[in-house]
Every structure is written in C-alpha cells, then in structure tokens.
Amino acid sequence: MTSAREDTGESGGLTTGEVARRLGVAPTTVRSWDRRYGLGPDAHTGGKHRRWTAADIARLERMCALTTTGVPPAEAARLAREGAPLDTRQPSAEAAGVSRSGPVRSRARTGLQLGDVRQECKGLARAALRLDAAALDELLASVITAHGLVTAWNEVIMPTLQAVGRKWETSGEKYVEVEHFLSWHVAGALRRGSPPVAAERPGATVVLACVPGESHTLPLEVLAAALAERGLPVRMFGAALPVEALVEAVRRTGPAAVGLWAQSRTTASRPLAQHVAAMEWGVRGARRQPVVLTLGPGWAGRTLPGLLRPTGLVEALAAVESVVRR
Structure with missing residues (x-):
C-alpha cells in the first residue's frame, strides 16, 4: 500500500x-x-x-x-x-x-456508504455534504472533462448520488437538501459542458420526456447531453409532460426515437407508450413510426412488445444510435 x-x-x-x-x-x-x-x-x-x-x-x-x-x-x-x-x-x-489512467478506488471518510468507488466520488461527496457550490462545480467539470460524460456519470456521479439517496432514506428525512443540491449542480454541469444543440435532420431527431406525474429529470438530462455529444438532434421536454403535450411534440417533430422516463411503477403507463409507438407521420406510402424506449426503474419487469427497454445509459445510447442509423 x-x-x-x-x-x-x-x-x-x-x-x-x-x-x-x-x-x-x-x-x-x-x-x-x-x-x-x-x-x-x-x-x-x-x-x-x-x-x-x-x-x-x-x-x-x-x-x-x-x-x-x-x-x-x-x-x-x-x-x-x-x-x-x-x-x-x-x-x-x-x-x-482527475486521473486518465483508470479507476482509482477509495473508501471515503464522508459519512456516506460509498463502498469501493473511484477516488473522485470522495471529493464530490465531501463538497455536497458541505454545500460547497464552488468546489462542486469545479470537481464536476474536471471529472467530465477527464473521463467523458458516460464514464463520469456511471462511475463517479451516479454512485455519489446513490450514496446520498441511501443516507437520506436511512436518516429520517435528513440530507434531503444535500441530494437536491448535488442534483442541481450536476444538471448545471451537464448544460455547461454540452455542445450546441444539433440542427434538425429528417428522421434523426430524438424526443425525451418524463411521463405524466414524473419529476425525476436528471437521468434524461444525462442522456440528452450524451446524445448531443454525438451530434444527434435532441428535443428535451423535461418533467411531467402532459399526455396531450407529449402527443403534440411527437407529431410536430416526427422523431426517429422517443425516450419516456418513469422513476416509479405508478407513473409508468403502458397504454401511453404503446400509443406513442403507434403514431405515424409522413407522406402516404412512406409513413413512419417512432421507436419508443421505456427508460427508468418504473418500467422494470414490464414486457411491452415492440418497445425497447435499455437498462442503463450505455445501452440507451447504443439503442438510439442504432435507430437513427437505420
């Protein structure tokens, strides 16, 4: 050692x-x-x-x-x-x-159960617990720049968010402010680090939205930023998009793919997902339909014929890129 x-x-x-x-x-x-x-x-x-x-x-x-x-x-x-x-x-x-040579593991003294994670998680956890905005922004920017968005999310940001969430759940509503603070700064780092939105390309647009009643947008924001990194045109509609608004957004954009995020089983609506997947646009004889991705833990265990069910960021990116290329 x-x-x-x-x-x-x-x-x-x-x-x-x-x-x-x-x-x-x-x-x-x-x-x-x-x-x-x-x-x-x-x-x-x-x-x-x-x-x-x-x-x-x-x-x-x-x-x-x-x-x-x-x-x-x-x-x-x-x-x-x-x-x-x-x-x-x-x-x-x-x-x-911020090492580029591979994961450095840490069992951090932060009061959070981080486990065997990258060393950078320790810094994020400490800055979040202290509500240190300047340090948090600096650390997030560094880790995204050094490791790329996907690795930064999967191996640094998400484990830290999960540790804060576990602390909240086991502490009787304490640390709620820490989770909200960390989530807010992660969302800001994603927006600051994302390239400009790609121009519309017929048949290549991706629509991302939370289902009605769902307010957890951060995982969708990560996916939107990762798609923008790859030069794909994304239309992000955020939290709790009403059914009528979702249908209108799909009709107006004619997307290749639609990602519907549900954090909870109570918000995951099978009829809504199937309705969106059945929508058509284009000239007669060349009608098109979107590929629907059911995203988030709310869809877990639900078999929806004809709909994709990626289980993580890497799989979701691969599915969208496959659809757009096709």
Whole structure:
C-alpha cells in the first residue's frame, strides 16, 4: 500500500491545487483555511508555490471531516490543529485528482456508504455534504472533462448520488437538501459542458420526456447531453409532460426515437407508450413510426412488445444510435 509519505513526495509535497482535488474542496477554500485559521503548510519551500506534506494534509482532512458533521469552521480548525491526524494512507494526489489512467478506488471518510468507488466520488461527496457550490462545480467539470460524460456519470456521479439517496432514506428525512443540491449542480454541469444543440435532420431527431406525474429529470438530462455529444438532434421536454403535450411534440417533430422516463411503477403507463409507438407521420406510402424506449426503474419487469427497454445509459445510447442509423 502506498504511504502518505510517498503520496506527497519527499522532494516537495503537493501543490494547493492537488491538495484541493484530493480533499474535494476549491483551492480558494484551502487558501482561506490557511489565511483565517492557520492551517497552512508547516514548512516553506523556495519559489512562489507552497507545498503540503502528509502531516499538513492530515490536518486539512480532519478539518473536512469535522465541518462535514456540522462543526463551525473556527472550532473545526482548532480541533484539527490539536487532534490526532487522520489516516492518510490514500492513493497519490495525481490519481486522487482527475486521473486518465483508470479507476482509482477509495473508501471515503464522508459519512456516506460509498463502498469501493473511484477516488473522485470522495471529493464530490465531501463538497455536497458541505454545500460547497464552488468546489462542486469545479470537481464536476474536471471529472467530465477527464473521463467523458458516460464514464463520469456511471462511475463517479451516479454512485455519489446513490450514496446520498441511501443516507437520506436511512436518516429520517435528513440530507434531503444535500441530494437536491448535488442534483442541481450536476444538471448545471451537464448544460455547461454540452455542445450546441444539433440542427434538425429528417428522421434523426430524438424526443425525451418524463411521463405524466414524473419529476425525476436528471437521468434524461444525462442522456440528452450524451446524445448531443454525438451530434444527434435532441428535443428535451423535461418533467411531467402532459399526455396531450407529449402527443403534440411527437407529431410536430416526427422523431426517429422517443425516450419516456418513469422513476416509479405508478407513473409508468403502458397504454401511453404503446400509443406513442403507434403514431405515424409522413407522406402516404412512406409513413413512419417512432421507436419508443421505456427508460427508468418504473418500467422494470414490464414486457411491452415492440418497445425497447435499455437498462442503463450505455445501452440507451447504443439503442438510439442504432435507430437513427437505420
């Protein structure tokens, strides 16, 4: 196992940016803790950049752990300076930041049951629990840029969201604000990172909508962003689209595929999906119908002849691309 001494490197330690990525905070937060609470590096090296040793980072990790549990920052800083250092036996800072070389796993000290996940989940979880908007936006942008949207969603963002959801379910309505906060910032990161909407191409448009009564839009937003990355024209209609509006949207766009998201079995409507799949448009003799994808856990266990049932983002992308090419 790599030691903390090896992580920081005997020759000089980590930069402030590397420490921030490792902890899941913004670099400005690290500098602020140094300036306000005296949690900076013990030793100073030559040059303009300060370097952080394993002992310095252990104090900051304790600061993170204490503020995550609600301890005021000034008190957390005092305890961090006086208390025993936390276990710093973690992967190197380069890998703990945004590594392109493959998954780096972490059993994070965040209070969330993350399990064996990528190291970046630790940063997201800490930033979300602290309601640190700046750090969260920076981390999300970094992980999407480094790994690509699909890997970032499947291996970093979704596991963190699921851990927050489990914490909410087992804590008596606590942490609801954390889930909403994290979801909001993920949606913002998707929009900021998505390319411009592709121009209409006859027979290639994809319509995405939540079924009536369904308000969970984030997985659809991920799919929309991933399709936009691939240059496919997408029309996203968001939460709880009424039946009449959905039918009108399909009629006006003439899509190759329609994705209907249902989070709950109570909102998944088999008659609605079949009605959309039976719609036709085009000139007589060359009429077309959309391929309907039933998306989300609400459709689980339901066999709907003629409708596609992809079970994840990768499978949904493959299904849509196959339909458009056809």
